[in-house]
Amino acid sequence: MNCIFKFPHWLLGLSLVACLLLVTACQRQPQNQLEEIKARGYIKVYTRIAPTTMYIGDQDFTGFEYELVKLFADYLEVDVQIITENDLAKMMSELEKGHADLIAAGLTVTKERVKKLRFSPSYQEISSKLVYKQGQKRPRDFSQIEGGLMVLANSSHSATLRKEQENYPELTWSETNEFSASELLDKVLDETIRYTVADSNDLELARQVEPELAVAFSISGKQNLAWALAKNSDDSLFAKVIEFFNQARTDGSIDYLIERYYGHLTKFDYVGSREFIRAIDSRLEAFIPDFIQAASDDLDWRFLAAMGYQESHWKPDARSPTGVRGLMMLTQNTAKQLGIKDRLDPKQSIIGGADYFRLMLQKIPERITDPDRNWFALAGYNVGFGHLEDARRLAQADGQVPDTWQVIKDYLPLLRQKKWYSKTRFGYARGNEPVRYVGNIRQYYAVLQQLFNLDGSRKQLEQEPVELELEETLAPELEQTENQAESQIDQ
Incomplete structure (x- = not known):
């Protein structure tokens, strides 16, 4: 026997709304950071424009960190959204607020940073050098620095100088967020400042073009470079980062990138x-x-x-x-x-x-x-x-x-x-x-x-910081997806 039930139209409308709400409620929400990244379809990464991290090539962006981040995104099977920033303190603050998933900017692992951030396995070793201009008086230690030293604010360099100040109370310097590491080297060359501190990998690349940059002495031993993640109870992304670096070490991907971007460097002549x-x-x-x-x-x-x-x-x-x-x-x-x-x-x-x-x-x-x-x-x-x-x-x-x-x-x-x-x-x-x-x-x-550019014209070596979404064709969709996610959270 077939039964036919008739409902008032207003009751049928309420039933449809209830069903829609029930379906929405039953949709599985991301339970951790890794699931959230996969749900949105891209990972957010902070970096900086520099020869050792990411820069504009002939046709697209390139650079060691850029290539490494792309490999990680492929490992996660998601796209990448990159935000460039030269202010290290702002990068770390935005990471801690959850506005990015990680920082891939050639960060040095320091005791101070480990207290606030969680670091990936190291992928490169560098040291920090005091830099002056060839032909100027070379200082042999911090006691011979007579002023004119400028370094990046909130950098590992400024932390090292604060520690050295205990042994050299007369040591003074200024810190800046206005200029990049490359610009500070330029200021040494044009004698706007007398000294700066540079990481050895940055300096080695810069000296190929500007051989007048000279090393006074090392201010640190070997230091590790690594990616930074927020320090919280969510281990999902961090665990995946460790898996990725273990695989990249095993299959030679990291060694290949180091060879590709630094393999041409020899003892400086x-x-x-x-x-x-x-x-x-x-x-x-x-x-x-x-x-x-x-x-x-x-x-x-x-x-x-x-x-x-x-x-x-x-x-x-x-x-x-x-x-x-x-x-x-x-x-x-x-x-x-x-x-x-x-x-x-x-x-x-x-x-x-x-x-x-x-x-x-x-x-x-x-x-x-x-x-x-x-x-x-x-x-x-x-x-x-x-x-x-x-x-x-x-x-x-x-x-x-x-x-x-x-x-x-x-x-x-x-x-x-x-x-x-x-x-x-x-x-x-x-x-x-x-x-x-x-x-x-x-x-x-x-x-x-x-x-030089491919057309034979000279390049402008300094590039303005930009915000870049690597998959530019997906930019409107990424923004729409992000807005929808924020809307769901608000609701």
């Missing part, structure tokens, strides 16, 4: 760096149009220029005892093969060098990706592709993956030792030379990337 900067100012400009033309759409003109400096210091009439000549130092046979009629003509030499490098790239297996592909091609050109393959075979036999420069640069020098080259097909090679050759070109290339 003041004379060599200064000569390079002078050559940029005096000789490079005349050849930039030729490098751009030779690079076409598949190469970076700054990379070709770095090769040119390594080969000839951008001297069109350069000659070596072995018979190579010209700006790109082509052999007579290579020039003939490439259709170059005059090796001393800089334009022809640059075009020939670019075409020859393209031939080198073709010999590298497709599975090897940029930028390692470039380093392999350079090494093969320098030492011979047979020896390069020998080094790769040695690495593979040793249980290593032979498709990254990070690995192969450790095996090439072994080709000088009978213990190793006796196992190879092509035998002995001066394997340390291609490592040095690639390292020099990487160093020159990194400097040219800092100074």
